[in-house]
Amino acid sequence: MGLDGSREALEAIVRGEAGLVLASLIASFGDFDLAEDALQDAVAAALERWPQGGVPQRPAAWLTVAARRRALDRLRQRTMRADKAEALRASEELRRTEIATQEVDDSVTDERLRLVFTCCHPALSPEARVALTLRTLGGLSTEAVARAFLLPVATLAKRLERAKRKIRDARIPYRVPPESEWARRLDSVLAVLYLIFNEGYSATEAEPAVRRSLCEEAIRLARVLAALLPREGEAHALLALMLLHDARREARFGDDGASVPLDEQDRLRWRCDELFEGLAALRAAASCPGRGAYQVQAAIAAAHVVAPSGADTPWHTIAALYAELEALASSPVVRVNRAVAEGRARGPEAGLALLAALEGGDAARLLADYQPYHATRADLLRRAGRSEEAAAAYRTALDLCRGEPERRFLAGRLAGLGI
Amino acid sequence: MQYALLFYNPPLESQPAPAREAVVAEMLAEMRAWHEELERAGVFRTMLRLASVQAATSLRRNGDDVLVSDGPFAETKEILGGLALLECADLDEALAWAKRCPLVRIGTVEVRPEFGPPR
Numbered sequence: 001m002g003l004d005g006s007r008e009a010l011e012a013i014v015r016g017e018a019g020l021v022l023a024s025l026i027a028s029f030g031d032f033d034l035a036e037d038a039l040q041d042a043v044a045a046a047l048e049r050w051p052q053g054g055v056p057q058r059p060a061a062w063l064t065v066a067a068r069r070r071a072l073d074r075l076r077q078r079t080m081r082a083d084k085a086e087a088l089r090a091s092e093e094l095r096r097t098e099i100a101t102q103e104v105d106d107s108v109t110d111e112r113l114r115l116v117f118t119c120c121h122p123a124l125s126p127e128a129r130v131a132l133t134l135r136t137l138g139g140l141s142t143e144a145v146a147r148a149f150l151l152p153v154a155t156l157a158k159r160l161e162r163a164k165r166k167i168r169d170a171r172i173p174y175r176v177p178p179e180s181e182w183a184r185r186l187d188s189v190l191a192v193l194y195l196i197f198n199e200g201y202s203a204t205e206a207e208p209a210v211r212r213s214l215c216e217e218a219i220r221l222a223r224v225l226a227a228l229l230p231r232e233g234e235a236h237a238l239l240a241l242m243l244l245h246d247a248r249r250e251a252r253f254g255d256d257g258a259s260v261p262l263d264e265q266d267r268l269r270w271r272c273d274e275l276f277e278g279l280a281a282l283r284a285a286a287s288c289p290g291r292g293a294y295q296v297q298a299a300i301a302a303a304h305v306v307a308p309s310g311a312d313t314p315w316h317t318i319a320a321l322y323a324e325l326e327a328l329a330s331s332p333v334v335r336v337n338r339a340v341a342e343g344r345a346r347g348p349e350a351g352l353a354l355l356a357a358l359e360g361g362d363a364a365r366l367l368a369d370y371q372p373y374h375a376t377r378a379d380l381l382r383r384a385g386r387s388e389e390a391a392a393a394y395r396t397a398l399d400l401c402r403g404e405p406e407r408r409f410l411a412g413r414l415a416g417l418g419i
Numbered sequence: 420m421q422y423a424l425l426f427y428n429p430p431l432e433s434q435p436a437p438a439r440e441a442v443v444a445e446m447l448a449e450m451r452a453w454h455e456e457l458e459r460a461g462v463f464r465t466m467l468r469l470a471s472v473q474a475a476t477s478l479r480r481n482g483d484d485v486l487v488s489d490g491p492f493a494e495t496k497e498i499l500g501g502l503a504l505l506e507c508a509d510l511d512e513a514l515a516w517a518k519r520c521p522l523v524r525i526g527t528v529e530v531r532p533e534f535g536p537p538r
């Protein structure tokens with residue numbers, strides 16, 4: 001392994017431990033910025049010394065001790081400030097922290113739950129939650145996060161600053177909320193992780209390597225969350241859902257670059273390790289009390305995946321699961337997906353009827369620009385033999401298309417109509 | 420640390436008098452109960468119900484002068500009807516009290532911390 005290779009490996013180890021260490025530092029010092037600066041110093045020291053001295057047996061402990069020393073140094077510097085009030089405050093904080101850290105050995109308590117609940121607090125804007133989670137728990141650099149969301153680095157840096165300032169000024173507490181609030185607060189955390197995953201999985205504009213790292217990060221954090229909250233079914237379910245999607249990532253596009261529908265994918269390209277882990281996570285979810293929306297979505301993904309072939313896809317089961325999902329979390333998106341399943345289970349007219357029910361309601365305005373609605377309508381009309389109407393719907397869907405793979409797929413279907 | 424809870428309510432003037440009076444009476448009774456809870460918990464500092472926005476006067480700079488005009492800061496659908504100041508340890512505590520405020524049912528409650536470095 002050359003020097004470059006080992007540096008990459010070291011950086012990967014460091015990044016893997018960063019969330020754990022940072023969470024612990026914030027718990028000790030109560031200050032995001034101080035913790036981040038101290039961690040950065042410790043990481044720099046590690047990348048300098050570990051190539052020669054070797055990676056320590058417990059990297060997280062090494063980093064934590066090094067970072068704590070740096071943080072105490074910085075606090076001492078603050079006490080020497082000219083401003084008396086500031087110096088006094090810093091002095092007291094230093095005394096308090098020195099006592100506190102003396103009592104703790106070099107073990108690292110896992111404070112990541114506190115960190116993730118704080119980063120995903122409802123008082124922070126949704127964009128801020130995502131950025132903060134990726135930066136602190138994910139250990140991604142500001143540049144990496146900016147790249148992932150196609151934002152200028154300065155914009156993202158400002159967003160992070162504002163979020164940390166809000167945490168400080170409004171006094172958002174650094175803690176795990178009481179269990180009575182978990183149902184709501186956990187929703188926010190899971191939504192952030194799923195958003196990160198989808199940004200990596202479905203977005204088409206950022207570079208593939210960047211999008212891949214988002215998916216990997218989301219899955220890694222979901223694993224951590226499921227391990228930290230073993231009795232929360234939805235945490236396991238979200239992990240299952242992500243893995244079952246991710247397992248199929250190499251079968252999504254054909255050799256012509258067009259996207260391939262689930263039941264037509266080359267199953268040999270599905271990754272077995274992720275499928276097994278995903279199905280195990282779903283079983284873990286099912287063994288927990290309650291049955292939430294992520295569990296139903298994961299069950300749908302599982303139904304697709306355990307079928308021996310695309311032709312054996314259990315559409316009736318899937319349609320019933322979508323109906324269950326609609327009762328839990330109704331939305332035009334769910335209704336459109338349900339229409340697909342009903343169309344395959346009971347015939348295209350059944351699917352079209354479900355879509356028709358949407359068209360009259362409040363959602364009608366949103367549907368006009370919702371590409372999957374038009375694409376689904378087109379497919380159902382095609383299967384029903386209503387070719388002229390199908391062609392019109394395909395053309396509308398093509399106009400709304402934002403990704404090349406989807407465009408090629410729809411163009412192919414349209415051409416197949418021969419109109 | 421002190422948190423200001425600012426109560427923004429839809430104007431009730433648009434409703435016919437009997438309905439309006441019933442809503443106001445119900446709200447006042449519930450606000451009195453909420454006030455008592457805040458006192459018992461030791462978080463209450465002050466509360467102020469403001470007169471209707473029609474009684475408001477605004478001052479703005481106009482060149483070297485100050486212009487006095489009739490009306491509130493901004494013509495908005497929801498109107499600042501009052502405020503409360505609570506002493507809470509953190510935002511979660513302030514939010515928990517704000518959620519119990521009866522005015523949340525009919526309008527918006529903004530929760531804003533006092534200015535300054537955390538003590």
